[in-house]
Amino acid sequence: MELTFIIVRHPAMLYSKKLSFWTILVLMFFKDTCRTHEMDDFNKIQFEAAFQGECGHGSPCEQLCYELHDGMYECDCRQDYILREDGYSCAEINSTFVSSTSPQTKFNYSDVIYQKDAVLDISEVNENNTYSNDIPNLQISEITSQGPSLEQKLTEVSSVDEKRTTASISTTGPCILNCGIGGICVRNAQGRQSCLCPLGKVGTNCHKDLDVRSPRFQGSSWLAFPALSGAYKHVQLVVELRPESYDGIILLTGERDDMVGDFMALLLYQGRVQFRFDCGSGMGIVQSEETVLLNQWNHITLFRHRWDAWLQLNGKHHAQGRSKGLFSRITFREPVFIGGPGNTTNLADKLPVESGFKGCIRHLEINDHVYNFGLEPKGEAIKGSGIEECRADRCSRVPCQHGGKCLTGTDSAVCLCPLGFSGDLCEIRVDLQVPAFNGSSHLRYKGLGEEALTWLDFEITFKPNSPDGLLLYNGHRSDGYGDFMVLYLIEGYVEFAFDLGTGSSVVTSKYRITLGEWHKVRISRTGRLAILFVDNQPTMETTSPGAFTQLSLPQNLFLGGVVNFGTVSPHVKIRSSFVGCVQSLRIGGRQIPILAEALGGANVNNCPHPCVAKPCGEDGVCIPEMDYFTCRCKPGYRDQACSKGPPSFSGIDSFLYFNDAHTLDSLMADPITLNIRFKSTSTDGLLLWLNNGLGGGFISVGLEKGDLVLRFSNRNEEVVVVHNNTYVHDNLWHRVKAIRDGGTGLLIVDNGPAVTHQAVAVWRRPRPPSPDEEGLFVGGMPHAILLRTIYRTGIKGCVADIVINTDYHLRLVGDRDNNVRECDS
Template identity: 60%
Template sequence: MRAFWVPLLGIVFLLLNPGFAKDQDDIQKSQFEAAFQGHCNHGSPCEQICFELHDGMYECDCRDGFILRADGYSCADMNFTVSTQSIDDLKLDLIYAKDAEIEAVEISFPNASSDSNEILQNWSSFQAASGTNFTTLGPRLEQKVISESSIKLKSTQPISAIRTCHLDCGPGGGCHIEEDAEYPKCLCPLGRGGDKCEKDMEIQSPRFTGFSWLAFPALRGAYKHVQLSLELRPEAYDGIFFLTGERDDMAGDFMALLLHQGFVEFRFDCGSGVGIVRSDETIILNQWNHITLYRHRWDAWLQLNNGKHVQGRSKGLFSRITFREPLFIGGAGNMTGLDEKLPVSKGLKGCMRHLEVNDHLYKFALDPSGEAFKGYGIEECTADKCSKVPCQHGGKCLTSESSAVCLCPLGFSGDLCEIRVDLQVPSFNGSSHLRYRGLEESALTWLDLEINFKPTTPNGLIIYNGHRIDGTGDFMALTLNDGFVEFMYDLGTGYAIVQSTNKIELSEWHMIRVSRTGRLAILTVDNQFPVEALAPGAFTQLFLPQNMYLGGVPNFESVSPKVTVRSAFVGCIQKVQINGRPFAILAEALGGANVDNCPHPCVARPCGEDGVCIPEMDYFTCRCKPGYRDHLCSRGPPSFNGVDSFFHLSDSTTMEAISSDPLDINVRFKSHSESGLLLWAYTGSSFVSLGLKHGALEMRYTSGYREDEMWVVHNSTTVNDGLWHRIKAVRDGTTGLLVVDNGAAVTRQSVQIRSPNKPFAPSQAEGLFLGGMHHSLIGPVTGYRAGIRGCIADLVINSDYHLGVINRSAIRHNIGECEV
């Protein structure tokens, strides 16, 4: 098939120098045919990939992330920035790509010291002459590109594969990104490995990525008889894993073994029609499968995993297959014309550990250690380790030299991702992350960031957002570095770093606030003295179009090399607020991995189905969902945990009820604590309190007639046994009465004379408190060190005011739902 190459729309940016005066005809669309006479193996000039055509011609192509230049044989990186070249030089450097056009390219200004008015005038003239529309220059010649290079592809190649691949993968390597991947990777030539193809690697059991292949010499002595056996561990239901034939366009004889919708298919053509043999069973993903194939002349037999033998026959009179092309394993290599002969065109995704053809066992390593003479994108298979770690619910197995672990998707945890997690407050373990939309233009001029977190290690990346996926350009990062909190940012002309004055305590909750306006950033950690930094250069804007990450990143290659902390955060993060807006940490996440629940009261969902638990350090408050404004969020009676756990009412109806005299309180409760505050009612002039002391119930009160504090102690019944008890407490002037579980009444037993100079309770203590009180008030105001650990229900005041603690709105702090 002859290929035609459509050039990119080369939008050439003038550098606004009076020496560059060119006619806009220099920028144009054109078409040309990049085909040469000859053969690929006879001194072709192709820089990267050569394809044989079938009329004595050949053409050149480039790997992912590169595109063909106008000369038809050399390749250029897709990410190019026009600098100080002359227009004549740029004409020679126009880039062409198959069925693609480019709309915009970022521009840089290396000589920003020129007169700004002259530059702006020349820039405006160029835009008017060329018909282009670019972002304007900011103050001090600042140029912020609001969108990355936009590439429109008519082919099926993912746009991300070209737009975001910036990795330098060395000679013969190619940068590649799959459609569902978050970051790019290098596909290396056979014999090379590592993140950037920098290491020597000898392949024993190859793993194919779907874009990989191995090439072996053409089959010999197999024209009428082929017996094949192989073992493979597929990770996808479609892919070619054995392909060879007479011509590289599949126009002549061929033989292919592939996966199609999970079934194994053998397709072969002896020259007069395709024969197809298809397994009755489907392949088993992520496990080793054994395939046996036998072909003799027209007939073929296929067996998958000791299953049923299936048989097929090719068409026509011819019974021999001519093999001139290499034997490609794992992919199509340079074979074309697949769409006309095969139902799939993508290669195998998975591993292969055994291939035997006509009693010859193949060695997958590069010649001379093995028999492959070429290969691309091959990794060493670690599936034997992963076969012992069957990750569930879409978890991915990651291997090291000594072990294999599951990387669990958001919402699952456990060694095999077998535990479904109702995430409330996220915990990060050093291999975790949460992913969000980038801040983009919302952080251009100013950024206000608040985070509550509890670290367990002194180093880790807390939050990161960048400009490019390769870590270059603008970025902002919040990290822990040897116990110090650091905020780093780069506006495009150099990075700045601001560090906390002191180290922070591990396993404690801390509050961080970052306030950045233009080049200035101020960092405040807890009650430490604020520190600030000023970014160098003239740029004042921060543009962050890439995904924002919390707690870590999938790959530190996407993090700016200026960030020295190269490990993920370990600990809990419970609050993120950006530019004054509370950030829904879990609800707004686009994805994540290995995130579990932090030990926190919110994990128990104390606010019920109708409420949202808002964590506040070690405690929480409940916020009712819309439509539940007049109801308590939890469905059962509230439970209290003793510390900063309380229910507070101060509305006018409640205040009127507790101001009455006599005051009759009837309440049902259960408690596991020997001592603690059960109820506090204060009007500003008098109070009533109920509490436990050494397991006995006591009532304390004052009346409007005198300031003396009176006590009633019911010590004949122990009420801290975890069972439900009903109390009747009455204050009538200076008289007090207590009844427990319909037993005998106990009246006032003692009086404590108050000092006339002793201040009474502050206004914050006014109203009705159940279960406890804020830790700063409970001791000085009530005399109790904490609240009860238990539940309260059925509160009735003066026989006609049913408080309804289950269905009443109030301030709720650190309250759970009681298990009745």
């Protein structure tokens, strides 16, 4: 390479009587010695002028003076003024500009002094030109400029689209989607086709209109605003964005579309915000210390004045930086590209990332101007591609509870609730029995893996409420390609499709199925042959193409829908989830516990079905059978409802014990009412004992020499209420109501008269009970503890029902039971 220096004396200095020094412009060009360069290779010279000396030492600057590097300075003007061609005086922007050059001079030097992007066309010598004395054989025939006070040239709209960077898009193979006017059909790395729609259009074929308020960028998207005006030395920028990736170009603009010359870029690099800018003599880089928050709104403030810049992320640390070299102004001719590089090339030479931004932008402000993202004339964008409307803000108004995730639709946002919760905000806890799917639901299971290699047999019972929807899906790859099997509804028909690796095959039911009714579908597949059974319809079958016979399904199995249809094979016709109920799934002859074996799911609620009411009790399992059910009961339960007889006690170390928080809390009330249904054959024995652990306080109900007795502690006294009007040890069922109200006790037996007669004895406070003694004992107590009471045995009999304070029914299966049997009747 050969380095050539051209030193030019600035024309304005020749006629200025005020200046006693020269302006030196050094322009460096690299010449390739392997090629012959004609003179027209240098027909356009870009420069920025600077004076030798210092401000304040006889400088001629009329308004402002800025000292540069290396003993140089330059003149400037205040707002609403522009620098004249003499390099030091100022003219009001909208006033008539009078040149200080000779009347014979036909050239316009407006702004040329400080605009290094001024263009000088060099042609043959004009002997009458007053400047030819300094540059022999050259004539400056025309000088043009695109300074901040002039209208700047904008890249043609068509060229913005035609030269748009597509480095991140693979175009291998033909792309045949009809993307409408202005849309571009592209392929991703997996070969899947999609449309990049022009700004203002969305949809599979760019057929829907879109009013953009807060754009969402996909990584290959971008939009363009007109080039910046009046921003050559000062830029103040504010942007609010919600990134979905740690890398991407947020804003890019500059002098040329090939990144040669001036530029500035705001981008994300490895999670940090980075600002790069070049005034023409060396790049400056400013980077935030903090990283952006993914999927959250972030606030970025950027300020650049001449060489210096600082930026701030989310109100945190101010990062500062400075550009290199002598020049301090940036020329902007290219559009302001937002969200991607647009038509800009040679990014690798200047930026660490080449891909576009992925996420949403809801606010952009540059030099106090807030941009409208819509397409002109309604908005300010001149062009764009692949832009969607951001829906993230809608989720701020939907605070999903219990781990629910916000899902945005076309006009709304809804909560995607985890298993066991439902409601608009996932606020309702649901005891799932028969799952119902609403079109945004799914259940996820371990995939079939190698279990379905050669043979697959499954049966599903469901009730649809919509004629379309995916029921069951299992695939080989997360991008949807490779082997798969799927069962779905389309226009009321049942279809089963599968792919063994040599092409998909589909079998369809002969007739439509009825909505709102239960149906049973069975699939039997052996090798390439699949048979479809739907209710009592004729069986249908199909054979897959090719020679492969094995089906490999390592991905998760989905029921009722999928998390993302991007994981579903493109050969599957349906792209919506199932709406309705599923009550049974059997795979390979094994009944699948639909809820118990689910690895996860969302938005699953209960189907209207008798099993939801738990007709089989707490200890039975309700098995749905279409609109009816059967109960699967544990051993020892006697009837269809899985109930069994009440507990029976033998008197010695035979009892039920309760110490759960709910039961203990209910027994701490004052007053407290106990309703007990029991029968006994013994004249003595403990029926019920509560030890609350508070200083040894207790309540007991028992039989003493045939009389029913209520005892409880009250301060340092023991209150005793004796009911001796009725025999209760006759092996017949009796109902007793025992009430403690402060220091008063009351006993009622079989709805008879209340007995309030009571005796008061001095209560000897026993030692504090151990944790095992705290709680409620029914039918008796452990013998060692019982000996510390007036009782020596528990009752011999049965207890059928205990109700505390009229609303808490004690479930007579204790946390710890001993020697308890089932009562005979």
